[in-house]
Amino acid sequence: MSATLPVARPAVGETGELPVLRERGPREVFCGLTGIVWLHRKIQDAFFLVVGSRTCAHLLQSAAGVMIFAEPRFATAILQDRDLAGMADCNDELDRLVRRLLERRPDVKLLFLVGSCPSEVIKLDLSKAAERLSVAHAGRVRVLAYSASGIETTFTQGEDACLRALVPELPGLGADERSLLVAGALPEIVEDQLARLFAGLGIAPVNFLPPRRAGALPPVGPGTRVLLAQPFLNETARALEARGAELVEAPYPFGAEGTHAWLGAAARAWGVADERLETVTAAPRERARRAVARARARLEGRRISFLPDSQLEIPLARFLAEECGMQLVEVGVPHLDRRLMAHELPRLPESVRLSEGQHVDRQLDRLRADRPDLTVCGLGLANPLEAEGLRTKWSIELVFSPVHGFEQAGDLAELFARPLERFERLAV
Ligand code: SF4
Numbered sequence: 028m029s030a031t032l033p034v035a036r037p038a039v040g041e042t043g044e045l046p047v048l049r050e051r052g053p054r055e056v057f058c059g060l061t062g063i064v065w066l067h068r069k070i071q072d073a074f075f076l077v078v079g080s081r082t083c084a085h086l087l088q089s090a091a092g093v094m095i096f097a098e099p100r101f102a103t104a105i106l107q108d109r110d111l112a113g114m115a116d117c118n119d120e121l122d123r124l125v126r127r128l129l130e131r132r133p134d135v136k137l138l139f140l141v142g143s144c145p146s147e148v149i150k151l152d153l154s155k156a157a158e159r160l161s162v163a164h165a166g167r168v169r170v171l172a173y174s175a176s177g178i179e180t181t182f183t184q185g186e187d188a189c190l191r192a193l194v195p196e197l198p199g200l201g202a203d204e205r206s207l208l209v210a211g212a213l214p215e216i217v218e219d220q221l222a223r224l225f226a227g228l229g230i231a232p233v234n235f236l237p238p239r240r241a242g243a244l245p246p247v248g249p250g251t252r253v254l255l256a257q258p259f260l261n262e263t264a265r266a267l268e269a270r271g272a273e274l275v276e277a278p279y280p281f282g283a284e285g286t287h288a289w290l291g292a293a294a295r296a297w298g299v300a301d302e303r304l305e306t307v308t309a310a311p312r313e314r315a316r317r318a319v320a321r322a323r324a325r326l327e328g329r330r331i332s333f334l335p336d337s338q339l340e341i342p343l344a345r346f347l348a349e350e351c352g353m354q355l356v357e358v359g360v361p362h363l364d365r366r367l368m369a370h371e372l373p374r375l376p377e378s379v380r381l382s383e384g385q386h387v388d389r390q391l392d393r394l395r396a397d398r399p400d401l402t403v404c405g406l407g408l409a410n411p412l413e414a415e416g417l418r419t420k421w422s423i424e425l426v427f428s429p430v431h432g433f434e435q436a437g438d439l440a441e442l443f444a445r446p447l448e449r450f451e452r453l454a455v
Contacts, residue, residue: 045372045381047363052386055407056336056361057086057423059175059185060143064091065427066189067100069212070237072136074128075101077175078121078153079143100135102128106147117151118159125160129168137169137241139189144176169196169241180385181361183259183338183426186212190236193244194266197236200248207293208245208272210236210264211257214429221256221280221432224290227307230297236263247272252296254289256280256431258371259338261364278370279342280431281439282350283315288370311433318437319350322444327352329447332394334404335359335385336422343403343425345374351440355379356399359390401447418446 060083063075077083084103091101104124106117121140129135138160140153157172164170173188190210200206207230209221218235225233234245249271255264258279268274277292278285287308294304331353333340340360347353355376363383365372375381382390387408394402394417402412402419409419420443430439 045375045377045379048380048382050335050359050382050384050386050389052384053388054180054385055387056177056180056385056405057182057407058144058177059179059182059188060086060141061090061182061423062175062185062189063087063101063141065212066186066237067091069239070137070241071239072134072241073100073139074132074135074137075139075141076125076128077101077103077141077143078106078148078151079103079141080145080148081105083143083145098132106145106151114150117147118156121151121156122160122163125164125170129164135168137171139192140170140172142172142174142176144178149176171196181259181336181338182423183257186257187260187262190260190263191266193237194247194263194270197244197247197270199270200246200250202248203250204246204248205250205252206246207231207233207297208236208247208251208253208267209233210253210255210260210267212237213256213431215239217429217431217435220434224307224311224433225293228290228294228297228299228303230293230299249273252293254293254296255367257339258342258367261362261367264367276366276369278345278374281342282346282436283312283319283433284350285342285346286315286431286433286436287312292370308433315433315436316350319440321437322440323351325444325448326440328354329401330354330356330397330399331401331403331443332357332397332399333359333422334387334390334394334402334408335361335382336403336405337426338362339422339425340403341368341371341375344379345371346439347443348376348379349374350436351443353443356397357382357390357393359383359385361385401443420446 067075140157142148142153153172157170160170171192173192175185236245238244247270251272252275253267253272254275264274275292275296278288280286280289291304340358344355344358348355357380359382402417403422404419406421409421412419429435
């Protein structure tokens with residue numbers, strides 16, 4: 028397949044850094060409310076009260092697919108059009124609603140007021156409301172606020188904003204203590220696997236953010252080493268650093284090699300000997316390599332492009348190129364944080380076209396000219412692209428599915444192999 032690129036790829040800079048094509052223009056992304064879908068499952072006594080519009084309610088309802096007889100742990104308070112003079116009533120209404128909610132739901136110990144983008148919501152100061160409600164319900168529930176508005180550039184910023192809101196609530200770590208804090212919502216099964224590996228390495232105590240329960244907020248202080256499990260937690264990382272914690276820079280735990288390098292960075296920060304790292308990781312790393320090899324046969328040599336959507340693009344592209352032999356055509360990211368990507372960028376092949384930001388029309392033009400075998404993109408773009416004969420993978424699925432760590436490496440590769448295989452079966 029030949030590729031005609033309407034935009035020339037900038038030359039590699041003198042510093043050896045990959046050049047970046049910067050895009051600003053129309054965007055096509057989900058908003059941060061999407062994060063509630065996985066966060067409410069993760070923090071089991073938290074409730075997410077979105078202050079928003081009917082659109083927000085519909086988005087949540089359809090994304091989370093809640094059954095009507097279930098007691099959900101999220102809801103939308105719908106604000107009708109109001110002028111500023113009506114905002115006092117709005118605050119009263121919010122207080123009433125929260126009171127009723129807490130009476131009905133004694134299981135809720137942590138309440139998030141989640142801001143959205145309608146102008147009426149922007150006029151409402153949710154941080155102040157959270158402070159007021161925290162005082163009113165002190166000892167019963169903690170109330171925090173964050174924004175998940177569609178004005179942000181990527182849907183994963185919802186999780187970043189939520190965890191960022193939790194940071195001031197974390198208890199302090201004793202002056203002589205140290206701890207490892209793994210940041211980023213992970214499925215419990217993955218968390219348990221990683222916890223066993225850390226125990227094997229002799230790294231303890233290890234805490235996870237977010238915790239499973241509001242009462243188990245992990246401590247933070249100058250003795251805390253933060254290891255990011257998700258690459259989109261820029262604000263959370265900065266807030267933890269402001270509390271004295273130190274970031275352990277590492278690649279992200281995708282694939283056999285990414286997971287090994289991620290654990291290796293933690294081991295070095297903890298002073299664990301290399302031999303112990305190799306002994307503890309040898310068997311699961313080998314299992315992961317074998318599992319990836321099964322999908323590699325179907326992925327090797329295939330061309331893939333990422334449209335900017337989740338902030339997972341660079342680590343996933345590295346995994347697909349390094350471990351699955353895929354050819355990277357364009358890797359687009361909503362926002363490039365060079366510090367959080369410091370151990371990922373050098374592992375990308377020089378031939379990749381790296382772009383930051385979004386101008387959806389120009390990116391689609393390039394995609395049509397490139398015609399990669401697989402395109403990773405948001406839900407809204409996938410169907411039209413499929414209709415044009417391009418194979419797609421929904422980027423959101425990569426946030427919903429267990430994909431981190433050694434034991435999930437094979438499943439991660441399969442997620443990319445499956446759409447190609449399905450197409451080939453249909454084409455026969
Ligand atoms: S927060 Fe904004 S973008 Fe998201 S559903 Fe509500 S109105 Fe739409």
